Amino acid sequence: MAQTPLERELGGTRTAARPTPLDALATADKWFKAGRKLDIQALAGELGVSRVTLHRWIGTRERLLVEVLWRNADRALSRLATQVEADRPACSHTAEVLSRWVVGVLDNPGIRQLQAEEGEMLARLLTHDASEFQSRMIERVAELLSADIEHRRVTIDLDVTDLAYTTVRIVESFVHTSAITGGRPDPERNARVLRAILR
Template sequence: MVVGSPVPRSARPTPTDAFRLARRTWLRGDRLDMSALASELGIGRVTLYRWFGSREQLLVEVVWSAADRLLRQVDEQVDEQAGSVGSERVVAVVGGFLEGVIASPAMRAWIDHEGEAVMRLLTRRQPGFQPRLTAAIAALLERERSRGQWELPAEVSEVAYVIVRLIESYTYLDLITGETPDAERAMPILRMLLR
């Protein structure tokens, strides 16, 4: 399927087709409209809601797929850098991830259009974005700890949760304080936390 082209009418659209179209829509910085998405797929809105539950859940799945990909890319890039181990490796990965999130045109457009909803969807346990990000950060912490490079002064899950809250705070800095989001401002605090 070519990016931006509708699903051919002869093909029966699947949830995967809907997800891919929703992801392309979000990545372009366009508002995800369930009616428009269903129309482009040639299905009814009821089918789309049956597949994904709600617009919010579909958005969370789309954004998680982008966040997970970004986190993996940054993790691989940091692996290629010499000397990044232990807490400094965690700082490099989290910092690179935060920079990528802040620089994302899709994320900035979404925050500009639906800021309060974005914060609600991505900072609460339900519908599932924050627990996945917390688990991914916990896995990163555990990998570095298990290499024997550094010891954490608290439970991995607790430290991961605090790091995720730090990421959130700096991602939504403009909504919270009116200041421009800046990943560099978070780095000294992250280093202090991981000493």
Template sequence: MPAARPPPALTARRKKPATRLQQALDQGASPRVTPLDLFELAQRRWLQGERVDVGALAAELGIGRATAFRWVGSRDGLLGEILWAQCDAQMRRAAAAHQGYGHGPARVGAICAHGVRAILRSAPLRQFLREDQEQALRLLTSKQGPVQARAIARVRELLDAEVAHGALTLALPANTLAYLIVRVCESFLYADIISDQRVDLGDAALAVELLLSGRVAATAGRVARKRRG
């Protein structure tokens, strides 16, 4: 999987970036060694399946350990940015892949299912989950990491776009639905870890579509046909 950089669109929303790394991600490249260089090196190491050691990264870049930690805040903060970069890249690719899919609940469901499958194919992520489940889930699915909140914001943008097209009527506030959709996707992503369950990833699209449309009979019919097929 190619290295990905968190887009400025979401980070720019922060009124006051919490770390030097977040500031650098907002501002872009610089001729000197910057927090962005540290992030990109850490991301390459993570994608190669190596442990992210902030001290070792600092030494490789020729900066002090204290400087590196001042830039990123903590190792968890650095890992959180790496995880979000990967998830966000997959979410964007999923949306692009379904650009001509139409509009409404079916499109939102298809994008979410595509993203779930793509994220699950990430070998570095699966390795991280195997080696440190507690830390991985904390950074991916709670307020201790940036991934969940930013994923909710990304889904909210998707819902707002569908509403603007006149293709979607929301029965609940957009923020609530975006949160529920992300939690549904997390349930499919981490079912084996959280509850030792095996799930059919194809059901992710149907679950999201049902949540948005409320058309139980129609969706149930599609599920039945899918099972027979």
């Protein structure tokens, strides 16, 4: 699939024209944090560009949402990894990072809005094997697990990529419980399961 202008700018290639695809991402991110629905027509209007131009920049609304969702996850995971490293728990740092991350995800206004209004789409964007979010999340968790394995905090005899995939799927099952089973997300149960498995 050809890269969108937004994806190219995220890779470091910027154009001189203003506003830019990165401005679209920044505005969408601001709306997400406020729990405001991402409407493409409204976003184009705020940026002062046509809907056609915005679509050329970002591709589809779903592709823009993936970038917004990953931007928030990436920042949160980095911050939490630093916190956990400073706290130096004896157990798996991966389990601690992801346990804290789930609490934040479930309290995020943007996530709450999407779960309430477009829960199935949100689950698909975050969990589908073809999703950029999914592949990035697995890669990040594999990095965390590699450090755990190196320091003997996790001793499971399993390929780190397979373990990362499984760990991400566990986390997803607790974050997207409402879309999967109709139940309520349970971050404490998620934490117990991760701590029991990642040791």
